[in-house]
Amino acid sequence: MADILKPPTYVSPWARDDDVSEVLKLARTFFEREVTPHLARFAEQHQVDKETWLAAGAAGLLCISVPEEYGGGGGTFAHEAAVLWEQGRAGDDALGYSVHSSIVAHYVLTYGSEEQKQRWLPRMASGELVGAIAMTEPSTGSDLQRIRTTARREGDSYVVNGSKTFITNSSHAGLVVIVARTGGEGSKGISLIVAEVDGLEGFERGRVLQKVGQHGQDTRELAFTDMRVPVANLLGEEEGQGFYQLMHQLPQERLAIAVGAVGAADLAVELAVAYSKEREAFGAPIASFQNTRFTLAEVSTDVLAARTFLDWCVGLHVEGRLDAATASRAKYWTTDVQCDVIDRCLQVFGGYGYMLEYPIARLYAGARVQKIYGGTNEIMKELISRSL
Ligand SMILES: Cc1cc2nc3c(=O)[nH]c(=O)nc-3n(C[C@H](O)[C@H](O)[C@H](O)COP(=O)(O)OP(=O)(O)OC[C@H]3O[C@@H](n4cnc5c(N)ncnc54)[C@H](O)[C@@H]3O)c2cc1C
Structure with a gap:
């Protein structure tokens, strides 16, 4: 049974690149040290610290897919996705990394004049200027x-x-x-x-x-x-x-949301698996109940399926082939999966799942808006249907 309960180990094709796997490690360390321990304080003050942005810049994580000549990391969206993945996996919903790095920096990079890029991007990469x-x-x-x-x-x-x-x-x-x-x-x-x-x-x-x-x-x-x-x-x-520029950039924004969605769902499954082994009811771990095991088997399958679709989309985007409809599919479907998976994982925690001191509760509250911003999931379906 233990095997059913383990989330599958799987390495994304885009993360097999040595360089990208280095970014995954770097980002994991950054979120573990600079963000996760402070999440409760960030929530109280309704913002991260300015130093958090500077630390992300110093770690080389900001504007990671912006060319080096503008102070960026010189990577691709795969590197960006590596940071977003680790942010999701860290349960961080405080640092507005994606808006800053995956979205605003790319408006400047794609549409800015040489002078504008030189003026703004290096300071965005250092974290001095937040977008x-x-x-x-x-x-x-x-x-x-x-x-x-x-x-x-x-x-x-x-x-x-x-x-x-x-x-x-x-x-x-x-x-x-x-x-x-x-x-x-x-x-x-x-x-x-x-x-x-x-x-x-x-x-x-x-x-x-x-x-x-x-x-x-x-x-x-x-x-x-x-x-x-x-x-x-x-x-x-x-x-x-402006409208044309927005329509052209929104697919990357939507894909960035999808990466975080699957990362957070993956974390939820891991948390629920661990809790199900510790918590006892009726003299046995709750993982011994068939309902718990089946829930975990289902959600781990959902996350694996979402991850494979996500990887396919990230791969397409890195090759410059992700169209607006497919990005919309990724955004609406993975955020639906995220909300559903986290809700079912929360149930495994019983009353503790409703307590904000448990990360699963924060994941639950933070997930809901993913279906709303970046274009609502209804608008995503409109866009997809127009392409059919
Ligand atoms: C936490 C948070 C962070 C955000 N960050 C940013 C940000 O950084 N920058 C920014 O500019 N915006 C941001 N937004 C705004 C977000 O993008 C909008 O809330 C979103 O686009 C929906 O717009 P609205 O709230 O006006 O809803 P409405 O457009 O009023 O929609 C209301 C409802 O009607 C539905 N609806 C509307 N039109 C259609 C249609 N044609 N067919 C079917 N259904 C439809 C919608 O799906 C929704 O369910 C953020 C929002 C939140 C909550």
């Missing part, structure tokens, strides 16, 4: 074409007005990619404008939002009132490219 992306507004999330934040051109500046909500990394962010309207209605009027926000007049960080989970994450509202940003901070050569 955030501000798309969602109080009145619109899924329907991004309806955003109302405006960036009106006045001389050498954009004058930005509007508000954003649910923005990850909001407390620490020094660099915010703002989705703003530079032109008329609809998708063609949208541009991406980068603001260096520390001390910037007209920029305000709103209250920290009280969430169901991910309490260590600094999620806030942001407000812009006649905030002046140099015209030179537009991403791309001309205005009106």
Whole structure:
């Protein structure tokens, strides 16, 4: 029976590369030392420490898939996935690594001018400059074409007005990619404008939002009132490219969410297996009950299946072949699996599973939003269905 209860040992094809397996080890050590022991404190203060970002930078984990000439690690998305995997496996839902490294850095890398890349990426790689992306507004999330934040051109500046909500990394962010309207209605009027926000007049960080989970994450509202940003901070050569740029980058964001989802589900299974062997009821370990064993057999199968699909998608993305529909499949399906697996693992813990001092409870609370951000799972199905 013991074999059924063990999660399968499996090495992802993308992680067989020596370099990537080194990153896995490096990231594991980083999360073990710098994050996991502090998760309860991060949750209380609703943010990680600034030093956590600097430590991640010093360890070489930030902007790991950005070329070395811009201060990055010179890797591929496989290296990025290695960090995200270990973050999921560490049960860390506080450090906004993916927004900073997998998303914001790649907007700058892909659409930035040489000058912009030189100016921002090295400081992002060191952790000195933390990145955030501000798309969602109080009145619109899924329907991004309806955003109302405006960036009106006045001389050498954009004058930005509007508000954003649910923005990850909001407390620490020094660099915010703002989705703003530079032109008329609809998708063609949208541009991406980068603001260096520390001390910037007209920029305000709103209250920290009280969430169901991910309490260590600094999620806030942001407000812009006649905030002046140099015209030179537009991403791309001309205005009106923002919507296209977003659509092009969102698959990587969705895949990054999927990596963390499977990593967290894998951890949940490991925790439940261990607990089932320790906890006794009716004079025997709960692992001796068929229901417990079958639950663990099922969830370990779910995680293995999710992991193989994930590996396939990561492999495709590294080769530049991951399309938007497949990234959407990965995002919606793995996050559904994550929520389901963690819920079933929590049940194995009985009442202790509902206590926040148990990591399984934090995994449960943190997982729910994975079906919502990065494009809701319903929107993912819309995108997939359009491709059929
Ligand atoms: C913790 C957290 C962190 C976040 N971080 C960021 C961030 O860093 N930056 C950022 O810009 N945003 C961020 N978001 C916002 C997130 O991306 C949005 O919440 C998400 O895109 C959904 O938008 P909404 O909340 O406005 O929901 P709505 O768009 O109002 O959707 C409400 C419901 O309607 C459904 N729905 C909407 N349209 C359709 C449709 N066409 N077909 C079927 N169903 C539909 C949705 O699936 C959902 O169930 C974050 C959110 C959370 C909760």
